[in-house]
Amino acid sequence: MRVxxxxxxxxxxxxxxxxxxxxxALARMPAAAAWERxxxxxxxxxxxxxxxxxxxxxxxxxxxxxxxxxxxxxxxxLRFLTSELPESRAAVDEAIGQTTDSGPGTVAGFVDWYxxxxxxxxxxxLLYARLAQRVAEMTGSSDxxxxxxxxxxxxxxxxxxxxxxPQSVTACQEDAALAQDSVGTQQRYWGLxxxxxxxxxxxxxxxxRWLALVVGHLGLPGEVAQSLGADPDLFHVVQMAxxxxxxxxxxxxxxxxDPPGACAAALRLTARDQERLAHEVAGPLExxxxxxxxxxPGSVPLLRDLLLLAAENHRxxxxxxxxxxxxxxxxxxxxxxxxxxxxxxxLQRLKLQGLAEFAAGAAHEINNPLAVISGQxxxxxxxxxxxxxxxxxxxxxxxxxxxxxxxxxxxxxxxPPRPQRQMVDVRSLLREVTLALSDLxxxxxxxxxxxxADHPIQLSAxxxxxxxxxxxxLRNAIEAAPAGGWASLRLEMxxxxxxxxxxxxxxxxxxxxQIQHMFDPFYSGRQAGRGRGLxxxxxxxxxxxxxGEVRFDNLSGGPTRxxxxxxxxxxxxxxxxxxxTLVTPERMTG
Amino acid sequence: xxxxxxxxxxxxxxxxxQQTIIRCFDNGQLKGFRVPGSRFRRIPREALHKFMKDNGxxxxxxxxxxxxxxxxxxxxELVELMTKVLEEDGRFEVRVANTxxxxxxxxxxxxxxxxxxxxxxxxxxxxxxCHRVRADSSLEDVRILCISGMIEDDKIQELKLAGADHFLHxxxxxxxxxxxxxxxxxxxxxxxxA
Numbered sequence: 001m002r003v004x005x006x007x008x009x010x011x012x013x014x015x016x017x018x019x020x021x022x023x024x025a026l027a028r029m030p031a032a033a034a035w036e037r038x039x040x041x042x043x044x045x046x047x048x049x050x051x052x053x054x055x056x057x058x059x060x061x062x063x064x065x066x067x068x069x070x071x072x073x074x075x076x077x078l079r080f081l082t083s084e085l086p087e088s089r090a091a092v093d094e095a096i097g098q099t100t101d102s103g104p105g106t107v108a109g110f111v112d113w114y115x116x117x118x119x120x121x122x123x124x125x126l127l128y129a130r131l132a133q134r135v136a137e138m139t140g141s142s143d144x145x146x147x148x149x150x151x152x153x154x155x156x157x158x159x160x161x162x163x164x165x166p167q168s169v170t171a172c173q174e175d176a177a178l179a180q181d182s183v184g185t186q187q188r189y190w191g192l193x194x195x196x197x198x199x200x201x202x203x204x205x206x207x208x209r210w211l212a213l214v215v216g217h218l219g220l221p222g223e224v225a226q227s228l229g230a231d232p233d234l235f236h237v238v239q240m241a242x243x244x245x246x247x248x249x250x251x252x253x254x255x256x257x258d259p260p261g262a263c264a265a266a267l268r269l270t271a272r273d274q275e276r277l278a279h280e281v282a283g284p285l286e287x288x289x290x291x292x293x294x295x296x297p298g299s300v301p302l303l304r305d306l307l308l309l310a311a312e313n314h315r316x317x318x319x320x321x322x323x324x325x326x327x328x329x330x331x332x333x334x335x336x337x338x339x340x341x342x343x344x345x346x347l348q349r350l351k352l353q354g355l356a357e358f359a360a361g362a363a364h365e366i367n368n369p370l371a372v373i374s375g376q377x378x379x380x381x382x383x384x385x386x387x388x389x390x391x392x393x394x395x396x397x398x399x400x401x402x403x404x405x406x407x408x409x410x411x412x413x414x415x416p417p418r419p420q421r422q423m424v425d426v427r428s429l430l431r432e433v434t435l436a437l438s439d440l441x442x443x444x445x446x447x448x449x450x451x452x453a454d455h456p457i458q459l460s461a462x463x464x465x466x467x468x469x470x471x472x473x474l475r476n477a478i479e480a481a482p483a484g485g486w487a488s489l490r491l492e493m494x495x496x497x498x499x500x501x502x503x504x505x506x507x508x509x510x511x512x513x514q515i516q517h518m519f520d521p522f523y524s525g526r527q528a529g530r531g532r533g534l535x536x537x538x539x540x541x542x543x544x545x546x547x548g549e550v551r552f553d554n555l556s557g558g559p560t561r562x563x564x565x566x567x568x569x570x571x572x573x574x575x576x577x578x579x580x581t582l583v584t585p586e587r588m589t590g
Numbered sequence: 591x592x593x594x595x596x597x598x599x600x601x602x603x604x605x606x607x608q609q610t611i612i613r614c615f616d617n618g619q620l621k622g623f624r625v626p627g628s629r630f631r632r633i634p635r636e637a638l639h640k641f642m643k644d645n646g647x648x649x650x651x652x653x654x655x656x657x658x659x660x661x662x663x664x665x666x667e668l669v670e671l672m673t674k675v676l677e678e679d680g681r682f683e684v685r686v687a688n689t690x691x692x693x694x695x696x697x698x699x700x701x702x703x704x705x706x707x708x709x710x711x712x713x714x715x716x717x718x719x720c721h722r723v724r725a726d727s728s729l730e731d732v733r734i735l736c737i738s739g740m741i742e743d744d745k746i747q748e749l750k751l752a753g754a755d756h757f758l759h760x761x762x763x764x765x766x767x768x769x770x771x772x773x774x775x776x777x778x779x780x781x782x783x784a
Contacts, residue, residue: 360740364710367739371760372667378764379675400761417743 006168007192010160011200017110018044020295020303027303027310042125042159043110045149049211109163112294117170121158124245124252127281128154131241134280139267141233150214150238155252157186157194160201173252182253195219195255214238219255222266232557236263248281352541355521356414363407374400409534412468413521413541419462426457426499430489433470437478446481446505449488457491459499460569461546469542470501472535473550473562477505480560494565501564509560510552518552539564592655595633603638604647605701605731614641648701656683657775660700662693662719663708663737672706675764681777690714694722702732703775706767709738709749717752724753733774737762 022044025037038044113122132151136142153159162169172178172189186193195218202212213230218239226232236258243260245251258266264274297303377396384390434450441448459466470489477487485506492500510518517523521537539562540550548566555561592599597615601608614620615631620641622633633641635652642649651658659682663669669686676682685700687693690711697705705723709716716736723729736749739760746757756770 360742364739367760368665368668371737371739371762372665372671374761375668375671375675375764379671404759404761411742415742 005191006161006165007190007197010157010164010190010197011192011204013109013160013163013201015109015205016043016046016159016163017297018047019110019113020297020300023297023303023307024300027306039129039145039148039152040126042113042152045152046205046207049149050205050207109160110296111159111162111166114294117166118162120173121155121162121169121252124155124250125152125159127245127250128152128238128241131244131277131280132238134277135237135240135267135269136234138273138276139233139237139269141267142231142237146210146234147237147241150211150234151241153211153215154218154238154242155194155198155254156201156215157192157197158252160197161190161194178253183255193255194252210234217257218242219257221257222263225257226557227559229555229558233267236266239263240267240269244277244281248278250281352414356411359407359410359414363411366407367404370400370403406533409538410521413534413538416465416541416545419465419542419545421460421462423458423460424463424466426459426491426501427452429463429467429470430491430501433467433474434489436471437474440475441478441487444478444481445483446478447486448478449486449490451490453491457493457499458568459566461566465542465545466564466566469539469550469564470503472539473501473503473564476535476562477503477507477560480507481505482507497568499566499568501566502561503564504559504561507560509554515552515554519550536562593635595635595638597631597633600633600638602731603651604642605728606647619644650683656681657704657777658682658700658702659684659771660687660693660696660702660705661685662687662690662705662711662716664688664712665708672764672767676768679768682771690716690719693719697723697729697732701729704733704735704771706735706737706771707754709736709740716754717749720749720752720754735767735770735774737767 018038018041022038022041025034026044028034038048111118113119129148129152132147132154133144136144136147158169161172168189172186175185175189178185183193183195190197195216199216201207202216207215209229210231213225213228214235215238217225217228217230217235220228222230222232222236222239225235239256239258240260240263242251242254242256243258243263246253246256247260260274263269269277374397377393377400381390381393381397384393430450430452434448438448474487474489477489481487487505488503490502492502494500514523519537519540521534536550543550543564543566546566548564550562550564553561553563595603597611598608600620601611604611611620611633612631615622615633620633621637622631624631639649639652641647642652659676661669661672661676661684663672663686666688669688673684673686676684685696685702687696690713693705693707693711694714696702705719707716707719711719716738720734720736723732723734734754734756736754736757737760738757749757755774758767758770
């Protein structure tokens with residue numbers, strides 16, 4: 001086999017198969033006991049992580065054992081057998097009750113981790129997993145099960161090469177150069193290094209994001225991985241585990257971006273903790289008990305029937321009554337949600353109407369005396385020769401103007417003019433806004449990042465209002481970023497008819513208590529720097545006038561992110577019309 | 591002080607059409623002379639003054655040579671200030687009304703060149719005052735400059751449709767106000783007091 005072909009073959013693996021014993025455990029054991037068995041099998045762990053992630057929308061999975069009762073897991077297991085024994089596919093489809101193949105299509109990669117040549121690799125996996133779990137338990141920063149999973153799969157590239165070409169694994173692992181230059185040595189043997197293989201597989205296997213971001217970027221410093229979206233705690237836990245093993249001459253020499261010292265500092269590990277961890281590395285590593293050999297699931301004839309039976313039992317036991325109950329509950333849940341959002345909308349609308357009335361009245365009452373104050377000051381200024389008094393009078397005039405400006409902004413928030421829509425190239429808006437705020441960024445020593453798309457992106461919107469909204473968000477980002485930090489503005493299209501304008505900064509995000517008030521005008525509980533005045537509320541309001549929204553994405557540990565999300569055409573706007581235009585129902589139907 | 595007027599200038603001062611002035615000049619009611627070597631009519635100040643007195647036309651515009659401004663606002667402090675500023679400027683003759691009703695009465699009697707009109711009056715809305723002025727064809731030369739502390743753009747649009755020539759937000763820059771007044775009255779926007 002060519003050198004480069006080894007890595008390539010590894011990246012083409014459709015999946016990594018669990019062993020027969022793991023699937024047996026899944027079919028027969030109670031969930032908690034099954035997890036004890038499954039967690040030592042990289043293929044089974046991948047199966048659980050991926051299946052569960054599909055049925056849940058959580059960013060991280062905690063308490064794996066409980067999740068093993070998910071029918072998706074059992075169905076996923078059946079799919080493995082299908083790929084091993086193609087003739088049983090129809091029966092499996094029938095049992096699962098679906099025909100779309102969401103699992104791996106061809107025979108998955110299988111490794112007998114107990115054969116002597118594979119033992120060192122497997123040993124490293126278990127060591128990483130155990131250390132990561134211990135660090136997570138000590139610091140309390142991450143879920144220990146999550147840490148175990150991320151540690152076990154940290155050398156995913158190695159695991160894949162084991163399945164694709166075992167000989168080249170042994171050769172690479174025994175090469176003395178590996179300890180000095182792991183990436184170069186791997187590239188010499190496989191054409192790709194282990195992390196590159198891992199990243200390709202994480203994507204093609206659709207491994208959930210929380211895990212993929214950690215395993216795929218171990219070679220990066222924590223700060224960078226965090227900016228990509230990785231959970232900083234879990235990331236450091238795994239880096240710490242890998243780094244510790246390396247320090248004691250163990251493991252597979254995976255590239256890690258932060259040395260153990262830096263990870264320990266980030267995780268606030270005490271010297272005593274680190275000592276205890278060192279013992280852990282040196283101590284003996286137990287292999288899981290049970291089977292003498294690691295068997296291919298397809299080679300156990302009755303396994304398929306057992307799984308089918310388990311799936312059927314599962315349905316019979318829980319399906320009819322539970323399903324109806326679940327459906328009822330869902331219905332109630334949705335009804336409640338509709339009611340709540342409807343009510344929230346109505347209250348919001350009333351609040352805005354009230355504020356608009358108030359602001360219009362207040363503007364008149366305040367601007368009239370302001371005109372007298374400013375006018376008298378202007379009159380005196382015209383007759384004043386003394387420079388000091390001239391300056392005082394100019395300040396009075398400027399401050400009167402400032403009050404007027406605040407009133408105008410309140411009015412824009414409370415009752416913005418109807419958007420004058422036209423087709424605009426969003427890039428020109430982004431350029432304009434970035435340019436307008438570049439001086440502020442320089443003054444605050446904040447780096448302003450705004451990558452430009454290479455083709456025009458059309459949007460039906462009021463360019464002045466969207467510019468204002470973007471300027472509010474970017475100004476907020478620049479003002480919240482620390483000196484030497486950064487603020488960025490970029491666009492994404494999550495769907496063809498939607499456009500997301502994403503504003504991020506390196507400042508600390510709002511405290512949890514402040515999040516719900518962030519879009520309230522003049523909310524006084526904000527921390528210094530972020531969201532003063534009417535910036536965020538105005539951006540939110542103008543977005544709503546366009547049928548879009550401004551939301552705060554709470555990326556724990558990541559950059560602070562606000563997203564201005566807009567429909568690209570006015571038609572989409574009509575479908576999700578809200579704001580004051582909703583007040584007259586006949587407009588919706590007519 | 592200006593001593594000789596063209597027929598156009600005389601028409602503006604008397605608030606009648608230029609045709610009327612020419613007719614009265616030609617039939618001898620309004621005395622004057624023709625520029626030597628051409629047929630252009632010229633009217634000396636005294637002749638115009640006599641003509642206005644004879645025909646019951648108020649002569650104050652001629653006497654001061656200043657443009658007539660009617661300030662309409664219920665805020666007496668602001669009105670006092672603006673009166674002071676405009677009088678010191680020297681190019682304007684100022685009268686004041688504090689309500690929409692007074693404004694209506696004074697427009698007829700005083701026949702101003704320009705009304706500076708606050709939109710929110712205690713009795714009649716500024717928009718209504720605009721409508722009434724514009725409904726009277728004898729007042730079509732009167733310019734209207736609205737001022738207000740309200741902010742909404744669509745309301746400003748309504749005012750313009752009702753006949754306002756211009757709008758300024760309160761608080762305003764006094765120089766800017768005078769510039770706009772000069773613009774509407776077609777006077778050179780250079781302060782004479784300077």
